[in-house]
Amino acid sequence: MGKIAVIGGGAAGFFAALSAKEAGKTHQVVIFEKSSKVLSKVKVSGGGRCNVTNACADIGELSKHYPRGERFLKKAFHEFNTTHTIQWFEERGVPLKTYPDNCIFPVANDSRVVIDCFLHESTRLGVEIRYSSGIDTIQSVDGKFQLNGPNVDEVVDRVIVTIGGQPKLTGLNWLANLGHTIIDPVPSLFTFNMPNETIRELMGTVVEETTVKIEGTKLMGKGPLLITHWGMSGPAILQLSAWGARILKEKGYEYKALVNWLDACNPEELAILLTETKGSQAEKKVYNANPFPLSNRLWKYLLDRAGINDSIKWKELGPKQQNRLVNTLLNDSYEVIGKTTFKEEFVTAGGVDLAEIDHQSMESKIRKGIYFAGEVMDIDGITGGFNFQAAWTTGYIAGKNAGISLD
Numbered sequence: 001m002g003k004i005a006v007i008g009g010g011a012a013g014f015f016a017a018l019s020a021k022e023a024g025k026t027h028q029v030v031i032f033e034k035s036s037k038v039l040s041k042v043k044v045s046g047g048g049r050c051n052v053t054n055a056c057a058d059i060g061e062l063s064k065h066y067p068r069g070e071r072f073l074k075k076a077f078h079e080f081n082t083t084h085t086i087q088w089f090e091e092r093g094v095p096l097k098t099y100p101d102n103c104i105f106p107v108a109n110d111s112r113v114v115i116d117c118f119l120h121e122s123t124r125l126g127v128e129i130r131y132s133s134g135i136d137t138i139q140s141v142d143g144k145f146q147l148n149g150p151n152v153d154e155v156v157d158r159v160i161v162t163i164g165g166q167p168k169l170t171g172l173n174w175l176a177n178l179g180h181t182i183i184d185p186v187p188s189l190f191t192f193n194m195p196n197e198t199i200r201e202l203m204g205t206v207v208e209e210t211t212v213k214i215e216g217t218k219l220m221g222k223g224p225l226l227i228t229h230w231g232m233s234g235p236a237i238l239q240l241s242a243w244g245a246r247i248l249k250e251k252g253y254e255y256k257a258l259v260n261w262l263d264a265c266n267p268e269e270l271a272i273l274l275t276e277t278k279g280s281q282a283e284k285k286v287y288n289a290n291p292f293p294l295s296n297r298l299w300k301y302l303l304d305r306a307g308i309n310d311s312i313k314w315k316e317l318g319p320k321q322q323n324r325l326v327n328t329l330l331n332d333s334y335e336v337i338g339k340t341t342f343k344e345e346f347v348t349a350g351g352v353d354l355a356e357i358d359h360q361s362m363e364s365k366i367r368k369g370i371y372f373a374g375e376v377m378d379i380d381g382i383t384g385g386f387n388f389q390a391a392w393t394t395g396y397i398a399g400k401n402a403g404i405s406l407d
């Protein structure tokens with residue numbers, strides 16, 4: 001019988017602890033949690049409903065949702081992926097429901113059922129939880145590990161580190177002291193502030209099919225865009241913030257966002273559509289005859305930006321005006337100054353360098369016997385249940401291998 005310490009009582013920590021216990025039932029498994037509560041993020045996740053995973057079952061496709069960790073996770077998903085997650089929860093009395101956008105939530109629509117499931121499973125399997133037990137040093141002593149923290153002085157056989165994303169590099173110094181390389185943490189998943197842009201007056205407007213690029217970069221986000229009272233949000237923006245987490249930080253969160261309001265339409269198709277509209281709507285005012293899937297408010301706003309006055313008829317639209325309109329519809333530039341957290345949901349890009357972790361076991365290649373899982377690693381996904389999926393996958397593998405290694 002051996003003793004396994006799981007450092008951090010979050011999503012990855014619980015999954016790792018349960019998996020370790022299932023792999024080696026006689027081992028003692030202890031979760032050391034810094035705060036007085038466990039699973040705090042699970043509780044508030046998905047607006048209190050917990051988006052546990054995504055319906056994406058194809059491993060290649062699934063791994064493409066991770067700006068950091070794609071290749072590492074692609075291999076790990078062969079062992080535990082979204083199909084396993086669904087089965088895991090349903091077998092333990094948490095039925096799940098898939099929504100049209102592929103996000104999967106508990107049928108109960110309440111994150112509490114996920115927390116109750118983890119706590120119930122921990123009691124059933126005999127996982128011990130120690131609250132207010134933060135760890136700040138790990139030392140190797142005669143093939144074992146000495147853990148210390150303000151309330152902890154413990155020797156264990158295996159350690160699984162699941163402390164989540166840390167906003168500052170200093171929060172990971174104690175792992176760097178083990179010899180691990182730490183990739184500088186930066187925020188991911190944020191919305192764009194546009195304090196100088198009048199488009200904010202159209203707050204609440206949603207455009208379903210857009211592409212947004214960042215001027216001077218290759219960054220691109222696709223999908224619905226939401227205009228907010230501070231700037232822009234929605235899947236297209238959140239994707240950009242995730243894929244561009246590091247570049248956008250380097251820019252001090254000041255850059256130009258170039259919006260294509262008609263993603264479904266390329267310039268040639270748009271030219272044909274405008275010519276047709278000039279024929280079919282010739283006598284109508286451009287302001288009043290909107291041929292695009294854009295709200296009339298946004299249509300008028302964009303016409304203003306293109307300098308097309310409200311008295312002009314479609315038949316009167318000259319080549320220069322038409323060019324300006326095409327440019328506004330397909331390449332509309334907005335000044336971004338700063339960022340805002342999306343519904344308090346954020347993840348951290350950066351953390352323990354994946355090159356130093358074995359994807360098959362989640363064991364450190366630098367210090368044998370130490371394992372990692374969850375956001376503490378340089379892994380992060382876009383919104384849609386992908387971050388929890390990474391926590392379940394890596395937690396499962398880390399726990400299982402830590403458990404087996406002691407048999």
Ligand SMILES: Cc1cc2nc3c(=O)[nH]c(=O)nc-3n(C[C@H](O)[C@H](O)[C@H](O)COP(=O)(O)OP(=O)(O)OC[C@H]3O[C@@H](n4cnc5c(N)ncnc54)[C@H](O)[C@@H]3O)c2cc1C
Pocket residue numbers: 007008009010011012013032033034035037038039040041042044045046047050051052053133134135136162163164165343344345346347373374375376384385386387388389391
């Ligand atoms: C508001 C919000 C909503 C979210 N919603 C979703 C969602 O619906 N779907 C989704 O997929 N993702 C969501 N995410 C992201 C998701 O919550 C995280 O990716 C996930 O929780 C990471 O799991 P983790 O176990 O690695 O870290 P965490 O859940 O952050 O857990 C880490 C734990 O370790 C503890 N800890 C830290 N340092 C120490 C230490 N030194 N010693 C001991 N304990 C320590 C912490 O107190 C914490 O309990 C959301 C994030 C936020 C902030």
